[in-house]
Amino acid sequence: MEEAEENHIGLEVTNSSRHESKSHRMGLHLLIKMINKSRWKILGLLAIFFVMVWYTVSREESFAFHFQNDKMTCPLGDVERKAAQLIANYTRDHPLFLQLKDYFWVKTPSIYELPYGTKGTEEILLRVLAITSYSLPESLQRLKCRRCAVVGNGHRLRNSSMGQTINKYDIVIRLNNAPVHGYEKDVGSKTTMRLFYPESAHFNPKTENDPNTLLVLVAFKPMDFQWVETILHDKKRLRKGFWKQPPLIWDAKPEQVRILNPYFMEITAAKLLHLPVKQLGRLKQKPTTGLVAITLALHFCDVVHIAGFGYPDSANKKQTIHYYEQITVKSMASSGHNVSQEALAIKKMLELGLIKNLTYF
Numbered sequence: 001m002e003e004a005e006e007n008h009i010g011l012e013v014t015n016s017s018r019h020e021s022k023s024h025r026m027g028l029h030l031l032i033k034m035i036n037k038s039r040w041k042i043l044g045l046l047a048i049f050f051v052m053v054w055y056t057v058s059r060e061e062s063f064a065f066h067f068q069n070d071k072m073t074c075p076l077g078d079v080e081r082k083a084a085q086l087i088a089n090y091t092r093d094h095p096l097f098l099q100l101k102d103y104f105w106v107k108t109p110s111i112y113e114l115p116y117g118t119k120g121t122e123e124i125l126l127r128v129l130a131i132t133s134y135s136l137p138e139s140l141q142r143l144k145c146r147r148c149a150v151v152g153n154g155h156r157l158r159n160s161s162m163g164q165t166i167n168k169y170d171i172v173i174r175l176n177n178a179p180v181h182g183y184e185k186d187v188g189s190k191t192t193m194r195l196f197y198p199e200s201a202h203f204n205p206k207t208e209n210d211p212n213t214l215l216v217l218v219a220f221k222p223m224d225f226q227w228v229e230t231i232l233h234d235k236k237r238l239r240k241g242f243w244k245q246p247p248l249i250w251d252a253k254p255e256q257v258r259i260l261n262p263y264f265m266e267i268t269a270a271k272l273l274h275l276p277v278k279q280l281g282r283l284k285q286k287p288t289t290g291l292v293a294i295t296l297a298l299h300f301c302d303v304v305h306i307a308g309f310g311y312p313d314s315a316n317k318k319q320t321i322h323y324y325e326q327i328t329v330k331s332m333a334s335s336g337h338n339v340s341q342e343a344l345a346i347k348k349m350l351e352l353g354l355i356k357n358l359t360y361f
Contacts, residue, residue, distance in 0.1 A: 074145030074302055082354040083298050087271045092299050096136070097216070097258040100129040115220040115286065116266040116277050124225045125259070131232050132257040137212060140192070143170055148301035149358070151187060152290050152308035153178040156359050158323040162307055163188040165358060169305070173297060175289045176200035179324050180208045186323065187308070195260065195293050198227040198246035205252045216258045218265065218289055228257065260296070268295040272345045273338065288337050291345065294355065307358035309346060311339050 084090040098118070102108045103126045110117035118125055140146070149169040151157075153176065166172060166188030173193045174180075177200050180189050193214045194205075202208050205215060219225060223241040230237055237248045268287040269275040272295065275285055290309060297304045312319035320326050349355045 074147075076145070076302055079298060079302060079304060079354065082352050085352060086348060086354060087267060087298075094263045094299070095134070095261055096264075096296065096300060097134040098125070098129060098261055099134040100126070103129060110262075112262070112266065112277065114222060114224075114262065115218075116262050116269060118262060121222045121225055124222065124229060128225050128228050128232075128259065131254045132228075132259065133255050134258060137214075140171065145303070146170055146301045147303040148173060148297045148305070150290070150293050150297050150304065150306045150309075151175070151178075152306065152310075153322045153324070154308040154310055154359070155312065155320050155323050156310065157183075157186050157308040160186045160307075160359055162186060162358055166190065166307060171301065173293050175293060177202040177208075178322070183324060195289050195296075197289070198224050199242055199244040200289070201247050201250060203247045203250070205250065213256065214258050215252055215256050216260050218260050218292060219262070220286065225259075228259075232257070260292075264295050264299065265292055267299075268292050273341055285338050288339075288342060291342050294346070294349070298354065304355045305358050306346070306355055309357070309359075310343060 080090070080092065103118075103122055110119040110122075113119045114121060147169050148171040149166050150173045151166060163183075163185045167190045169190075171192040172188065172190045173195065174191050175194070176196050178187075179202075180187060180191065191209045191213045193216050194209055195216045195218050196202075197218050197220055205213075209215070217224065217228060221241070223238065226238055227242075227246055229235065231247075231250045231252075232254050239245065265287065266277055268291050270277045272291065273285070273287060275287075294304070294306060308323065311321055318328055320328055346355075350357060
């Protein structure tokens with residue numbers, strides 16, 4: 001009796017085991033079937049994931065400049081060596097800013113008129129240089145490695161989240177009246193130098209610059225020097241001779257103002273854009289402040305990175321060109337700037353490894 005019960009129980013266990021085994025096989029079969037049906041979707045999702053990871057890492061490796069290690073090796077001489085491949089007779093012997101002694105004591109003659117020289121404007125320039133400065137702040141002079149970021153005004157800076165990266169550079173060079181306040185996340189807040197001309201000067205320089213920011217005048221015409229003199233000497237303001245009314249009140253300290261050496265404008269025009277500098281009176285083209293700023297950095301910095309450069313495709317006339325205002329590429333038609341030619345010059349620098357891009361170009 002007990003033996004029969006044991007056999008019966010054993011039979012039930014065996015049948016149960018077979019049933020469970022069959023169920024497991026059916027479940028496994030269904031699972032495999034489901035995987036087979038969706039494996040291409042899974043593989044596709046995995047492929048997209050790995051491509052995104054690779055792209056992120058490659059962008060960081062290509063564009064990010066790591067500042068965590070303060071003792072990093074500075075590529076001293078690297079910019080000079082590569083710049084010499086692009087700029088004939090490249091030299092760093094020329095001062096960044098015009099100096100009073102060159103017009104007061106020596107009266108160094110200039111073979112070009114503005115914007116590539118100072119011929120014919122020496123008298124007004126002498127008065128301007130008497131109330132401004134030319135020296136570099138001690139904080140910049142003592143730098144063993146000058147790591148520079150030249151920040152353009154391009155639309156591609158919007159939503160770029162590049163602000164923290166830009167702020168880590170030793171020297172941040174900005175252009176014209178491009179705002180910082182309200183855009184810190186994308187463009188940063190640090191400003192070491194700001195290149196401008198009267199029509200592009202910000203009406204209140206204190207709101208968009210650091211207290212010690214160097215305000216560097218890029219002079220295109222004699223009226224630019226006269227504007228500086230009337231502003232800093234509080235004389236009667238000039239209202240004619242400008243393509244757009246410059247600020248009539250400009251609250252800047254004279255010791256912050258510098259006059260860019262026209263040499264850098266000449267190098268930009270003649271050797272990067274190949275413009276005929278000997279026919280200035282006939283010229284309809286002139287370099288942008290942005291390209292002049294890059295040229296300045298090539299003669300001053302040990303590391304040159306750029307951000308926010310490049311214009312939208314000319315076919316897309318509705319695309320804005322600046323990160324802070326609704327001006328379209330159509331407005332560049334009458335600006336006197338050859339943006340296509342400048343784009344080629346920047347691409348050549350990128351190819352040589354002379355500069356690196358923090359955004360896309």
